[in-house]
Amino acid sequence: MTDSILKGFEVWSHAQGVKSRGRVKSIDNISLEGIIRLRELIKELALQGRLIPQDLDEESGSELLKRIDTVLTSKYGIAFSIKLSRDNSTLNPLSFRYTIPDNWTWCELQDIAMFINGKAHEQFITEEPNYILINSRFVSTNGSVKKYTTERLTPLFKGDIAIVMSDVPEGIALVRCCIVEEDNKYTLNQRIGGILTCDELSSDFLALVLDRNRYYLQYDDGKKQTNLKKIHLLSCPIPLPPLAEQKRIVAKVNELMVLCDQLEVEHTNNLKTHQILVKTLLETLTQAKDADELQAAWQRLSIYFDTLFCTEDSIDQLKQTVLQLAIMGRLVKQDPNDEPASELVRMIEKEKGKLIKEGKLKKQSPLPKIRDDEKLFELPINWEWVRLGEFGIVFSGASFNSNDFNQQGGTKVIKITNAGVGKLVETDDYLPTNFLSDFEQYVVNENDLILALTRPYIAAGLKISKCPPSYNKSLLNQRVASIRLLEGNNYVFLYLQSSFVLxxxxxxxxxxxxxxxxxxxxxxxxxxxxxxxxxxxxxMSKVDQLFALCDQLKERIIKSQEIQGLLSETIFESAVALRKKLE
Structure with a gap:
């Protein structure tokens, strides 16, 4: 079985996802889904008794269970002997059992351990490293984030297990476990459970069983906070092998997890190295001084195109480079016969003057002259540097009364929550219909550019988008800006999405x-x-063409990763089927 796992490592390392769905898929946000599933399957095989061979000469799990019962009854008396009754909120542990080896036995957590509840320690928090408070943050970060307390209201001792009992819907901390490493050092916070057992049971093995156990995770409905009760924890079904086998299982799991760690570090480092290489080589394009140097740089890079542009991140970098080259005037050839941009600027100035005379636009104060240090690069012939306020009409939203909003109907309103990266986020937010005539100066038209003024950028980029047709004649709320261009709407939108502006x-x-x-x-x-x-x-025509090709490349990469994921699952299914056949 171990050989089968090792042979599949390369396949598993190529399956990827994202750590956070709300963030862009960058190197720092990549989740190596294949390795995550690999860890889960190693654990699953271990707890099914399929990771290592059994020794039928060892004391059986049922005999061990009797011995544990004797020890814990002697230690805790009636507190251990009397078992809790399950209420209607408790899932039936029998429905979570599966086939285990003959010398193993099934039991529940309350058959092999005692339980204590943590207590609130807020009034005893201190900066001094007296006692370590075990809370959900401590457990979910494997002890890297610590709080200290002057009192030990619920002390734990070496070998005891702490388990998180509460978390947000689909939270990653729920029923995470940690093992206490030494005496007189730790205390339990509220909503953290303590599992107390004995030397007849491996704490490492029990923690392996309890950590993110599927039985517990069934209590998470994905809608409201999960708060496990004592009876929920103690009813968890436990597959109990002989004690010696427990220790061998833990040793083998640790051995394979170390290999997973090494694979994860190696693959992440390779991705980061690849990212730096792509970034460095693409910079040779944007730093080219003229068309000949750009062409030469591209020819050098294109030889290794398949090697360089093989990840989603590298395709995103390529798109940003295309965008930068476009904005710098190096993507298409200049035509000296084109009417210069200075004429376009004058035409827009004339049109704005007309709107001012008609009372449709307020006269603005002169904008400061553009300084040399504000000019990001040397412009091609016939180009012009201008300020956005000269080239377009910019206005911010109104501070509408919160009581005026509704989600049923009326005039659509653009709020800060609608400002997305590249695309407006549509919601059901409305103001009364008569507001459209009462607040004409805050009306947004289709294709106006929408920019968030509060937290204007996130990891995915600048929160700039176009007003879609469905929001034509909507109203602009506070902390959002509208940019209306009389000409050059698509080009300015492209520029505002560039890394220059970000x-x-x-x-x-x-x-x-x-x-x-x-x-x-x-x-x-x-x-x-x-x-x-x-x-x-x-x-714009060239950018659209190149972006479409980039999107096609990215789609192929995504499909390839999906195939890698399916292949990795097949490897394990084959390995499990082979072991069953051999048994």
């Missing part, structure tokens, strides 16, 4: 860690590189 805003807040809040002046003063209108159209 990095400018990140630097604006100095990576302070505080929640960033943009002022409307941060938006109007943003500097844009504007090409001639016809060149904008050529740029």
């Amino acid at each position: 990095n400018l805003f990140i630097e604006r807040f100095g990576n302070s860690g505080l929640q960033p809040n943009l002022k409307i002046a941060d938006v109007t003063n943003l500097v844009l590189p504007i090409p001639p209108l016809k060149e904008q159209q050529r740029i």
